[in-house]
Amino acid sequence: MSSPPKDKWDKLDIILKPVGGILTAVAVASFGYLTSDYLGKKQNSESRIQLYTQLMSQREQSDSALRKDVFTTVIQNFLSPANRSMDERVLSLELLVYNFHESLNLKPLFLHVVKQISASKDTEKPEQLKRLERVAREVSRRQLMVLEGVGQGYDRTVDLAALSKERGGLDLEPATLTVDGIQRTFKMHVLEVDTQTRELKIRMEIQTPNDPKDAKKTQVAEFWIGFFDFPMIDNTRLLHDQRVSIVLNSFDEYSADLTITCFPGSYASLKEKPYFQEVVNQLLNSELNGKQ
Amino acid sequence: MRMIVAALLTTLISPLASAGELFGSLSDGGQALANTKIELQIGGKKYETTTDAQGSYRLFAEEKGKGQFFANVPPKPVSADVFSSDHAVRYDWNIESRDGQKTLKRK
Numbered sequence: 001m002s003s004p005p006k007d008k009w010d011k012l013d014i015i016l017k018p019v020g021g022i023l024t025a026v027a028v029a030s031f032g033y034l035t036s037d038y039l040g041k042k043q044n045s046e047s048r049i050q051l052y053t054q055l056m057s058q059r060e061q062s063d064s065a066l067r068k069d070v071f072t073t074v075i076q077n078f079l080s081p082a083n084r085s086m087d088e089r090v091l092s093l094e095l096l097v098y099n100f101h102e103s104l105n106l107k108p109l110f111l112h113v114v115k116q117i118s119a120s121k122d123t124e125k126p127e128q129l130k131r132l133e134r135v136a137r138e139v140s141r142r143q144l145m146v147l148e149g150v151g152q153g154y155d156r157t158v159d160l161a162a163l164s165k166e167r168g169g170l171d172l173e174p175a176t177l178t179v180d181g182i183q184r185t186f187k188m189h190v191l192e193v194d195t196q197t198r199e200l201k202i203r204m205e206i207q208t209p210n211d212p213k214d215a216k217k218t219q220v221a222e223f224w225i226g227f228f229d230f231p232m233i234d235n236t237r238l239l240h241d242q243r244v245s246i247v248l249n250s251f252d253e254y255s256a257d258l259t260i261t262c263f264p265g266s267y268a269s270l271k272e273k274p275y276f277q278e279v280v281n282q283l284l285n286s287e288l289n290g291k292q
Numbered sequence: 293m294r295m296i297v298a299a300l301l302t303t304l305i306s307p308l309a310s311a312g313e314l315f316g317s318l319s320d321g322g323q324a325l326a327n328t329k330i331e332l333q334i335g336g337k338k339y340e341t342t343t344d345a346q347g348s349y350r351l352f353a354e355e356k357g358k359g360q361f362f363a364n365v366p367p368k369p370v371s372a373d374v375f376s377s378d379h380a381v382r383y384d385w386n387i388e389s390r391d392g393q394k395t396l397k398r399k
Contacts, residue, residue, distance in 0.1 A: 137379075154399055155382055157375050159358065173398070249382075254357040255375035257382075 070099060078109065086122045089113055094135050101139045102232055102269055110136065110228040136227045140247050143232045144259060147245070151263030152177040155249075158190050158200065158256040169203070177262045182240055184208050186260055191222075198251040199226035200258075206238065227251070231261060233269045241265035241282070312353040313380035318343050318363055320387040325365070334359030334376055363387065363396060372396040 006014075077084055077092040093113050097106055110132060117128050147153070154175040163170045169191040176185045185207045192201035206219040221236045225246050235245035243265050249257040314332060318325045324347030332339040335355035343349045353359065353376045361374040365387060372395075374383055384399040 155384065156398070157381070159373075159375070161358075250377045250379040252356060252378050255377060257375070257377060257379075259382075 067099065070095070078112075086117055086120050086128055087124065089116065090128050090131055093132065097135050097139055101143070101230055105233045105269075106230075107228045107234065133227050136230075137249070140227070140230055140249075143230055144247055144261065147231055147261045147263040147267055150267055151179050151242075151261055153259055153261035154186075155257065155259050156188065158193075158258065160193060160195075160253065160255055163190055163193055172258075175260070179242055179262045180240070180264060182208065182242065183210050184238070184244075184262065186244065186262070188246075188258075188260065193256070194224075195253075197226060198248075198256075199224045200248065200256055201225075202246060204236065204244070204246070206244065208239075211239070225258070232267065235268060237265070238262070243268050312356060312376045313350065314353070314361070314374060314376060314383055315348070315350045315380060316383040316385065317347045318349065318385050318387070319347050320365065321389075322386070325363070325387070329364040331362040331364070331369075332359055332374065332376075333362070361385075361396070365394065370394050370396045372398070 074092050074095050077089060090113065093106070093109060096104070096109070100106070114129065114132060117125055117132075122128065144153075154177070156172040158170060158172070169189045172188040172190065174185055174187040176183060178184075187205040187207075189203040189205070190200055191203055193199075194201075201222070201224050203220065203222045206221075207217075219238070223236075225248050227248055229246075229248070231245035231247050235243040238244060241264065242262060244260065244262045247259045247261070249259055251257075318328055318330065324345075325343055326345045326347055328343045328347075330341055330343060330349055330351070332351050332353055334353050334357065337353070337355065339351050339353050341349050341351050356376050356378065359374050359376055360371050361383065362369045362371045363385065370387060372385070375381065385396050386399055387394050388397050389395075
């Protein structure tokens with residue numbers, strides 16, 4: 001009984017069987033190594049993010065505590081103003097503006113201090129008023145630089161002589177701005193001017209031609225604008241979590257120069273919260289985009 | 293005494309540094325216009341300068357109020373109203389063509 005002679009396929013089978021075993025073992029080992037390597041890297045990255053978040057949160061907490069102390073100390077100067085010189089009040093306001101201009105609306109305080117300075121008999125009255133205007137213009141310019149970087153804007157000048165002759169106010173040339181793919185046309189009408197307070201009353205008309213919900217509607221807002229209106233704080237809310245603001249750059253007997261900026265709502269002041277529905281929509285959209 | 297003089301000089305010079313200043317950029321169809329002669333006519337006076345490689349310019353006028361801004365582009369200069377103020381004013385311009393006519397449009 002001799003077994004039939006082995007052909008080349010039988011020989012190949014004998015050789016490949018252990019090779020197959022080895023390959024399977026190598027594949028299992030490789031899979032295990034790659035999986036553990038991937039999990040290790042992921043864990044490493046997660047722990048780094050966690051550490052970063054923790055550091056940021058601690059820094060934020062200590063920063064908030066320091067800001068709270070500064071705020072409490074400085075605001076006392078306004079709440080208990082006995083024996084405080086006008087110079088000290090201006091200094092306190094400057095401190096507040098430089099440290100809290102992104103989170104607080106300081107316009108009422110500005111107007112209050114301006115009123116106090118105007119009523120005082122201080123010989124340095126003009127210089128104090130100039131200091132307030134200078135700090136306000138500087139902060140507006142700083143905020144504008146950030147907002148123009150993330151949004152779009154345009155400049156217009158109001159001819160005050162022409163405004164005094166026009167009965168229905170003065171129309172400024174409209175402009176179309178596109179922010180995050182949303183196109184809007186902004187029309188400004190200057191209705192009144194107050195040369196004492198150096199403020200302008202403006203009617204703003206906004207049209208969104210490509211938005212099916214808003215296409216037929218013109219949104220209208222009417223307000224006074226002066227040097228103490230900061231764009232991050234004092235702005236008009238638009239749909240799709242966007243804002244529009246007007247900054248008064250200069251004002252003299254001949255003209256007033258304005259900058260109009262449209263920007264994402266995430267750059268508005270810290271005191272403003274986004275609408276709940278808009279947050280939900282953004283989350284849903286980002287999830288859908290991630291799946292696609 | 294020296295401090296009083298320094299304070300007085302600072303008070304006088306700082307507003308002058310930006311008073312009557314017009315600055316900005318000039319472009320044609322979105323393209324920066326380099327080395328283009330520009331002119332400001334205000335209060336019977338003329339102030340001239342040339343745009344740099346990025347199309348930017350700065351002009352200083354002694355007078356305040358309404359003036360005329362000219363950009364010397366072929367075939368003929370284009371102009372628009374401007375205002376010189378106590379503070380520097382930005383005028384970014386774009387030249388637009390409509391019905392074969394070129395116009396200066398503020399951005």
